[in-house]
Amino acid sequence: MIAGNDWTENVIEIRGLTRQFGAKRALDNVSFAVPRGVVFGLVGANGAGKTTLIRHVLGLLKAQTGSVRVFGLDPVADPVGVLSRVGYLSEEGDLPGWMRVDELLRYMRAFYPKWDENYAQDLRRQFALDPAQKVKNLSKGQRARAGLLVALAYRPELLLLDEPSSGLDPIVRRDILGAIVRTIADEGRTVLFSSHLLEEVERVSDCVAMLKGGRIVFAGELDDVKQSHHRLTLRFDDERQLPPALDGALSWEGRGCEWTALASGRLDDLLLASSAIGAEVVEQQPLSLDEIFLAQVGTQSASAEGSPS
Amino acid sequence: MQLRISPQDAVPIYLQIVNQVKYLVASGRLAPDEDLPPIRALAEQLVINPNTVARAYRELEQAGIVVKKRTTGTYVSGAVSPLARRQRLKIVAERIDALLAEARQLNIDTETLIDLVHERDEAMQAPALRDK
Numbered sequence: 001m002i003a004g005n006d007w008t009e010n011v012i013e014i015r016g017l018t019r020q021f022g023a024k025r026a027l028d029n030v031s032f033a034v035p036r037g038v039v040f041g042l043v044g045a046n047g048a049g050k051t052t053l054i055r056h057v058l059g060l061l062k063a064q065t066g067s068v069r070v071f072g073l074d075p076v077a078d079p080v081g082v083l084s085r086v087g088y089l090s091e092e093g094d095l096p097g098w099m100r101v102d103e104l105l106r107y108m109r110a111f112y113p114k115w116d117e118n119y120a121q122d123l124r125r126q127f128a129l130d131p132a133q134k135v136k137n138l139s140k141g142q143r144a145r146a147g148l149l150v151a152l153a154y155r156p157e158l159l160l161l162d163e164p165s166s167g168l169d170p171i172v173r174r175d176i177l178g179a180i181v182r183t184i185a186d187e188g189r190t191v192l193f194s195s196h197l198l199e200e201v202e203r204v205s206d207c208v209a210m211l212k213g214g215r216i217v218f219a220g221e222l223d224d225v226k227q228s229h230h231r232l233t234l235r236f237d238d239e240r241q242l243p244p245a246l247d248g249a250l251s252w253e254g255r256g257c258e259w260t261a262l263a264s265g266r267l268d269d270l271l272l273a274s275s276a277i278g279a280e281v282v283e284q285q286p287l288s289l290d291e292i293f294l295a296q297v298g299t300q301s302a303s304a305e306g307s308p309s
Numbered sequence: 310m311q312l313r314i315s316p317q318d319a320v321p322i323y324l325q326i327v328n329q330v331k332y333l334v335a336s337g338r339l340a341p342d343e344d345l346p347p348i349r350a351l352a353e354q355l356v357i358n359p360n361t362v363a364r365a366y367r368e369l370e371q372a373g374i375v376v377k378k379r380t381t382g383t384y385v386s387g388a389v390s391p392l393a394r395r396q397r398l399k400i401v402a403e404r405i406d407a408l409l410a411e412a413r414q415l416n417i418d419t420e421t422l423i424d425l426v427h428e429r430d431e432a433m434q435a436p437a438l439r440d441k
Contacts, residue, residue, distance in 0.1 A: 202316040286319035
């Protein structure tokens with residue numbers, strides 16, 4: 001529970017969203033909501049559907065099935081109503097390379113009535129961006145900072161970051177995380193960002209959703225997600241050739257009498273289930289998001305083997 | 310106030326803050342009536358979500374470690390002695406629980422463990438006595 005936020009109001013609401021690209025189902029019945037005032041982290045392997053999802057939120061893709069609402073509006077039907085309140089930074093940046101930094105700022109300013117020139121100049125100095133430099137001549141890190149500046153300077157209600165840290169050095173990554181922190185520190189603003197740097201997601205997110213093959217594996221508050229995944233080491237009286245069958249087990253390691261599972265579910269239930277199959281739980285530990293991710297994403301075959309029941 | 314956060318630790322970040330502030334207060338590095346950084350400043354310093362810092366401060370307030378004054382910020386509670394002692398005991402109790410669990414796993418009974426604690430205590434005091 002995060003007090004001080006109005007959980008009744010969702011900035012983004014996605015219901016039953018399915019998207020097909022030819023034979024490939026990029027999104028499969030995706031539903032989740034992003035409440036106002038939270039940082040929402042979107043994780044998943046490459047090709048899991050993160051970018052496709054974000055493009056729906058931006059109204060760049062129209063929902064084939066299901067619905068997408070941003071500020072209660074349909075981003076395809078009302079692009080101005082939505083995009084004027086959204087700051088967006090993608091992995092590529094998509095900035096016009098031929099412009100100088102000062103020209104870029106002037107150009108962007110024309111689009112956004114709420115552009116805050118003082119804030120823009122503060123950020124430009126803080127990021128050490130040379131106004132006379134052409135965008136295409138900026139380093140990758142400086143280009144990312146320029147993109148971030150442009151996404152922040154009109155103080156959008158919703159900041160959308162698609163893999164913002166990808167391929168950047170730790171200092172630029174810190175700037176981006178700092179921007180997320182400052183954005184959320186301003187009352188009533190919301191951040192949705194995708195990343196496969198799970199340490200970053202863990203650091204700043206209130207809520208996370210994990211996508212796998214276009215489906216939501218889980219979505220919820222980060223603390224709840226962490227509390228519903230465990231590493232359990234089970235000891236049996238007899239030696240076993242195959243991993244035991246335990247409800248909730250995602251993957252197994254071990255041999256003989258001792259087997260270790262990465263499992264999802266309530267700890268009480270898992271302990272009960274363990275004793276029901278005649279095992280003593282000799283060790284149990286919580287998991288980091290990284291471990292949860294690996295357990296959930298690398299499981300297609302393991303879960304089939306792991307729960308023959 | 311110097312805190313260290315490891316996001317990948319299984320302990321939630323808000324709890325890491327709570328525990329570390331408790332240590333700082335219990336060890337006297339944060340004195341009664343000393344102020345804690347504003348939520349936003351600490352969030353920016355640690356590069357973590359301000360909601361997380363707010364939650365940690367709420368927990369600390371509920372535990373009586375800090376008090377919130379409406380306009381001026383968050384301070385270490387002035388009522389130190391009984392609370393701080395209880396807090397100190399609680400911190401030690403948590404460590405003892407972990408120790409007991411490990412000892413049990415290694416098949417060391419409680420009597421042996423207590424003897425060992427005394428032995429280590431003497432070993433630790435010896436150099437300190439020499440220094441005097």
